[in-house]
Amino acid sequence: MFDWKKPTVQMLGRWQPWHDGHQALFKRCIAKTGQVMIQVRDVHNASGGDSQDDNPFDWEMVCKNIESSLLGDGFKRGIDFEIMMVPNIVNISYGRGVGYVIEEEMFDDEIQLISGTNIRKQLREKGALEGKE
16 A cells, blocks of 8 residues: 555656656656655646647546556556646745755666657557647
């Protein structure tokens, strides 16, 4: 069962859509503490900031994509991770270090070059996604 008192890694993003790069990031995150809180920015059909205007997936679809992908690797919601909707966060500020670390994870090019923008374009070309281009 997900333990709300246990040290936890936070993943914040739009996840438009959840893809293999996000999956690789999750695996690194869960290795740090054994559980992850995935925060989903509420950006469906809204701007997520500079160059982040293409957000076709709603909360339910984002959750479904995350859950099914992670379950494919044996991770279960409510045990290994939780998903939480958050406002359209565009800045993260803190006053001083109070027990957390902010890290950027770097991957090899195969993962680093995965692009949600390209995935959305391919989905539209296949007719699996409508709307903004």
